[in-house]
Amino acid sequence: MLDVGSIAKVELHRHLEGSLRLATVAEIVRSLHLPEAALSAEQLAQRAQVLEPMESLEAVLAAFDVFQRCFASLELVERLAYEAVQDAARDHVRLLELRFSPDFMTRTARLNWDKAMAALVRGVRRAAAEFDVAVGLIAIASRGYGLQSAMQTAEFAVHWRHELVGFDLADNEVRYASAEFAPAVERVRAAGLPVTVHSGESTGPEHVRDTLDALHAVRIGHGVAVGRDPQLAERMVRERVTIEACPTSNVRTRAVPSFAEHPARRLLRAGVPLTLCSDDPGLFAITLSDELEVARRELGFTDVDLARATQHGLNASFLPAEQVAAVKRRHFGWVTKLLP
Ligand SMILES: [Zn+2]
Secondary structure (H helix, E strand, C coil): CCCCCCCCCCCCEEHHCCCCHHHHHHHHHHCCHHHHCCHHHEEEEEEHHHCCCCCCCCHHHHHHHHHHHCCCCHHHHHHCCCCCCCHHHHHCCCEEEEEEEEEHHHCCCCCCCHHHHHHHHHHHCCCCCCHCCCEEEEEEEEEEHHHHHHHHHHHHHHHHHHCCCCCEEEEECCCCHHHHHHHHHHHHCCCCCCCCECCCCCCCCCHHHHHHHHHHEEECCCCCCHHHCCCHHHHHHHHHCCCCCCCHHHHCCCCCCCCCHHHHHHHHHHHCCCEECEEEEHHHCCCCHHHHHHHCCCCCCHHHHHHHHHHHHHCCCCCHHHHHHHHHHHCCHHHHHHHC
């Protein structure tokens, strides 16, 4: 049986803003004299981490508030980016796609987006070189900030396209339809950036269909709803649209009632390209290894299933193909060994 902790892993869906270390958060709230400085370590953990299924997705998004305020200076942006990559590498993630919302990240401290991006890139590059991990950055437009913010994020992504590997539309899909954001997504697609979209998380299959039709996403974040619609699942197989599945996140945000009802294994075995992701390791206090372990223990993944999900992750990566091939040759022999 595979030792999931020590094998090389690929992570396509991880939010920088959800990857903060609790110890770092504690240090920052103290040094900035934020209101949370008065909390005990235990109280801060309760505020900043979601360890049990919560009442709603909105409640989880509210927990992001403290993380958001930690991005208080360019130095901190660089440090938080560095640490996020370091933590992934410590968990033997060898290919990491790290996503961030420039509007969300810079909002509290009113940081300049371009300066924040330069700081983020410095932190990521330094950690990537030190810890032997290939990293690609994805810019996120948050639905809740509206179309104007999404357009600004699209322009930002086009400007920084050589430092980015893709674009994502995230946040509340219940209230904001994907199609509303088509102009922003079209802008980045025209500039050559591929698109992944948070869709079908706490919404129905029709939302995923709209996302595919209106935004031409080539990957779907979460996609839990695909499990309820065999025709949609067939479409995902046919069009090679990859699901970034985040089982722990889905249980904690109640996108699924329990692990037993998570569709990941069923979809994977039906041929849907699907890869396992952690979403927000800091928020949920998990690693990607934990997620693979959960897939095995709770979802019934075999070693071959884990290899297949990893293979799908490598295949669907937005990093340049030659870079993925080199990483695969160097670190992912265990996958090729398990897959005939
Ligand atoms: Zn996400």
